[in-house]
Amino acid sequence: MPYFLGIDVGSVSTKLVVIDETGEIKFETYLRTEGGPIQAIQKAFRQLNETMGEIEVAGVGTTGSGRRLAGIMVGADVIKNEITAHATAARWVEPNVRTVIDIGGQDSKIIFFQNGVPVGFNMNTVCAAGTGSFLDHQATRLGIPIEEFGEYALRSKSPIKIAGRCGVFAESDLIHKQQMGYKKEDLIAGLCLALATNFLANVARGRKIEPVVLFQGGVAANVGMRAAFEKKLGLEIVVPPHFKVMGAWGAALLAKRNYERRKKPSNFRGVSYIASFTCTPRTFICGDCANNCEVNEVYIGGELVSRWGSRCGKWNNLSLSSADRPENRWDSGLSLRRA
Known part of the structure; x- marks a missing residue:
């Protein structure tokens, strides 16, 4: 097979x-x-x-x-x-999907479907609030394993209001509220709600979220974030079995x-x-014109297998040797050009 x-x-x-x-x-x-x-x-x-x-x-x-x-x-x-x-994966898992919320380690995105066909998407721009790396950092700072972060949020009886306009403000406000002696579960629940609000404002950008809603990406493992989205949207959020991959x-x-x-x-x-096998990426600057193109190469087992980055296409031919040219000599990761 x-x-x-x-x-x-x-x-x-x-x-x-x-x-x-x-x-x-x-x-x-x-x-x-x-x-x-x-x-x-x-x-x-x-x-x-x-x-x-x-x-x-x-x-x-x-x-x-x-x-x-x-x-x-x-x-x-x-x-x-x-x-x-x-x-493609979301439609395979749920043919009736209308919205996909995907939050990974550094980026977050939302995809809109109509009749099983993607009709639009948005991604986060400069703000990484709510992504996996941000949540990892907050969990470490609070002394909580990231695997237990969401469970703390579910135990909260009175979530604290956290400023969630961006990651910097959210962390600053979280530290301020922590110093006031609030419980960790209330701080974490408030943070999850703030991050869900941030996502809906800065990524969804006010567009209507319609069910079926799939929540995927590494952050979907955080039950606190799932609960926060359900509370903000008033909808059931479906986390597929293979959400991480x-x-x-x-x-x-x-x-x-x-x-x-x-x-x-x-x-x-x-x-x-x-x-x-051994795989080695290399780069050099082509100084033959004012473009100063950064040309990237990949070597597998010592053999050049791919090259890209040349705007004029001069370096598209893999038989050309960059190492032999005096103005394009690659050495220990540094690119040297003839003045």
Whole structure:
């Protein structure tokens, strides 16, 4: 039986999903990226290799902020943005979905559907209040494991009003109220309500939220945030079973759709090979014109496999050697240009 892989590489977490021909998940893993997407991807494939071995893969899709690097590493057949991937998975899980609230480690987004088709979306801009990294920071500062953060909110009898216009104001107000001696559960419940209000104002931007509403992304594990959204909206919020890996699942479903349409062999490099090869990104500045393009390269096993960033297309040919040019010499991560 052929399988389909989906990889979602974000700034905070890296997810890998394997689905079968029916679209059901057969393997999933959720890892912290920890500033090393290459290492995180390879660790995920080592886990896959230990669990399922060298499986037959008919298609691979990548998504997330690191989707291009991931696509080059694994030999992806489909590279899609997060909105498309999350919308695809949401529609697969709930065909009647009308709204998707997705909050990850560094970004948050909302997707609107009509008759099963995505018709619009918004993302957070400069404010990261309510994202996973913000909640992690607040949990650490309050001395509470992030896994218990939401449970504290549910125990509150009198939530404290917290300023939630942005992350800076929310944290400042939380510290002020904490110094006044309020209970932790009331502080956390107030913070969850403030962050839900912030999301509806700055991400949803006043648009009507209609059921069925799916809540996905890592923050969906926080029952306090789920309760806060339900209180603010007056609607039931549905958290799907695989809420943490919806982006990767969507990427796998898109790879499956691509295979069914094209019936072409996959470019996938192989589970065990990806788990063990050496992958090195490099960059240099092309100084041949005033554009000063930053050209990016990826080497796998010492071989140049991809290059991008040249506006004029001069460096599109992989046979051109940047290392041999005196004005474009790459050395220990530094780019040197002829004055």
